[in-house]
Amino acid sequence: MLASVIDFLVTVGYFLIALGVLVFVHELGHFLVAKRAGIRVERFSLGYPPKMIGFQWGETEYCISWVPFGGYVKVAGMADVGEDETMGAPWEFPSKSVGIRMAVIAAGPLMNFLFAFAVFAVVYGVYGHDTMASTAVTPIEDSMAAAAGLEHGDVVLDVDGTEVDNSYELLRALEAGLEKGSVLTVQRAAGIRRIELPAASDAAYGIRILRPTTVGIADPGTPAAGIGLGRGDHITAVDGTPVVSWYDMRMLISARPAESILLSWERDGVAMTADIIPEERMDGDKRIGVIGISPFE
Structure with a gap:
């Protein structure tokens, strides 16, 4: 029960962090264009009132507010609810041309689009194509x-x-x-x-x-962990039968529950072998053997 609560709270935390990043980027677009157009920005807030913490820097108050589902940029002469009192000053939002006002409003969504494109480019550059080291x-x-x-x-x-x-x-x-x-x-x-x-x-x-027989994870406390299998190990044979795919390997292991078999693998070009006894599990009404490994991703 406690583990489920912790998992839920962690998920909520990740959601709020992701939402906070998106909101920040969105409001930053409004903020930058407004500043560039000479419009006075009175407040930049992550979250909605009441205010939690904040500080004043120049003409703008920067703050984090208690309601986390959004954020806002308050510019002079513009109010989210009702009408803000205006004086016709040149730094107020209503004093600017229609084109500038449209640019300020459109800058938020545009910033989100550019941010998404940049993230995609970085992820693509770092991780490249989704592929397997198998032919x-x-x-x-x-x-x-x-x-x-x-x-x-x-x-x-x-x-x-x-x-x-x-x-x-x-x-x-x-x-x-x-x-x-x-x-x-x-x-x-x-x-x-x-x-x-x-x-x-x-x-x-x-x-x-075919998915290669390269080990991604050997779960602690399992037969695989017991013989020292680790990430990157390449399984080459099960009880003397060569295997070229994860499916072939899994079928051979699952057919031998609670029986000792010889597992062969390579680690950094070095051939290794060990006897292993797959744990017995039930798959419906069928007995199968598992050793506690998942494929390399």
Whole structure:
């Protein structure tokens, strides 16, 4: 019960922080354009009255108020409710031209748009495309790829002579070859094969990329943590059976609940092995084995 309350409060806290950032950016747009246009800004507030804390700097009072669901910029000659008394002074909002007043009002939404664009650009620049470090594939049943001879677990090395190192590069290369067809170089077991895919301008090849067997998290207190599995470890075999996808690995482990199996993996190029006993769990009316790992994201 206490954990649920804490989780709820944490969620509310994150929401208020995100809302506060958006409100700040929005009101900053109004503030900057008003200042630039020579309009006196009397108050910049995060939240609605009553005021919690604040300070005066020049002609503007900066404050944080108690009601957190919004904020406002108070400019001379403009009131949110009713009419503000005006003197016709040049620094008042009503004294400015229609174009300037429209610019002040529109600056808030525009600032939010620019902020969203900037955040997207930064996230894209830092994290790049959503991809997996895998070019292992499986053909969809009765697809063009299956008819061409592609098999489950084939690892694509290059497409039309261009090396591919991850799922994004593989998908881009396959899309580029749809209209004219492509030649794949794949590794299958210990051999290298060439798969010729015909042109498919009106359809897809029917290729699915397999999630690699790279460990993201080994939950504390689980069999995986007990043998020292950690983030980045690449599982290569389950009880002597090589695995190229997370699905294959999970199926082999789940079929052996409460039985000792030999798990093989690589860590920084070093081969490692250990015996592990999957915990027994119930999946409906079926017994399955789990070792407490989740995939690398």
